[in-house]
Amino acid sequence: MIDYSQIPSPCFVLDEVRFRKNLELIRSVKERADVEIILAFKAFAQWSVFPIVKEYISYSTASSVAEAQLAFEEMGSPAHTYAPVYSDKEFPSILKYSSHVTFNSLNQFEHFYPIIQASGKTVSCGLRINPEFSSVETDLYNPCAPGSRLGIVSDLLGDTLPEGVEGLHFHTLCESRSTDLEKTLTVVEEKFGKFFPQIKWLNMGGGHLMTHKEYDVEHLIALLKKFQTKHPHLQLILEPGSAFAWQTGELVSTVVDIVENRGIKTAMLDVSFACHMPDCLEMPYKPVILGATDETPGKPTYRMGGNSCLSGDFYGNWSFDKELKIGDRIIFMDMIHYTMVKTTLFNGVSHPSIGLWTKKSEFSLLREFGYEDYKCRLS
Ligand SMILES: Cc1ncc(COP(=O)(O)O)c(C=O)c1O
DSSP states (O other): OOOGGGSOSSEEEEEHHHHHHHHHHHHHHHHHHTOEEOEETTTOOOGGGHHHHTTTOOOEEESSHHHHHHIIIIISSOEEEEOSOOOTTTHHHHHHHEEEEEESSHHHHHHHHHHHHHHTOOOEEEEEEEOSOOOOOOGGGOTTSTTOSSSEEGGGGOSSOOTTEEEEEOOOOSSBOHHHHHHHHHHHHHHHGGGGGGOSEEEOOSOBOTTSTTOOHHHHHHHHHHHHHHSTTOEEEEOOSHHHHTTOEEEEEEEEEEEEETTEEEEEESSOHHHHOHHHHHTTOOOOBTTOEEOOTTSOEEEEEOSSSOTTOEEEEEEOSSOOOTTOEEEESSOSTTTGGGOOOGGGOOOOEEEEEOTTSOEEEEEOOOHHHHHTTOO
8 A cells, every 4th residue: 555645746656565466366267378568668668667577478569660769778678669650761670679560551651561571580570450340439549439540450451461471460459458458359250250260469458457357367368269279270369458557546636726616626736637647638637635535515616727738727626524625635546557658838837746665665766857857849
């Protein structure tokens, strides 16, 4: 249990014990189902704890040159890379840092495959397929929404894959359950199964929220084993992100002022929804605050206000047992996956520090940010 009074504000703090618990579960699925499970950096890239990650898993998936380089340097292994598009300028670096490169279109594969051959570098090439089936209801997070730019639909592939393609990749899930994967696999087999004899690996993307308390891990393992029995020559790869960092840490903030406008009270914080918790506004979703509840009549109730100038940089409402006062801590729960990686320096607002609450119950400050971080992003 983190002692929040020891954490400076503002700060993202990762709890090593909870993090290791997730890693243990993921490793056990990998071993029991005999599949490869790799970490999607797009959800979690707190590289100072990669030495911990490496105790459990060896590989990661990158969606850009920067993530691929991070894999190479900080995970110590080449990346499984997929990006919606590769540019000529970036591709040599993609090749340098990757073991697997997945292309989003036939055009991109045909353009870059001769370059790969000429480079003499051994990378395994894949194509991202779009099964046009997903249980994700929010279009912003649905790669199979009509007209989606992500992945190749079955009609465009003909009967044989181009020479040089060794794998297929689909990503259709988001915070999903094993039953969603089961339904997806049925569609993938129906539409793309004819290509399986031609490939060596199948990457089932991310969105497998196996560390969620209601996720049926036994069903996932059984499903993967059954699929493997049907297609024994395929190496199966899963690349979840959220599952690694699910409920492993918080964003610690402080009430700096309290303002009131015609009966609406806003606690002004030293963090911003726009800059530090953008998914709350994009998705949108209401985060849990430690010790607070949804608005309850009769209880002191507040909006939480961010410290950027964006009018919409607030979220409401939460109720507390006591009136809030300046200096009170506001702890936003489950603020590690997709949060730290998405922060911005908009308005130049101070960026939360990054820290680790170690398994010895000690706080370790990993990084603080300042003026230079803001300045070096601009010129
Ligand atoms: C291609 C791909 N792989 C993996 C992931 C990771 O998904 P999640 O963090 O939901 O497990 C994503 C997320 O957007 C993705 O686009």
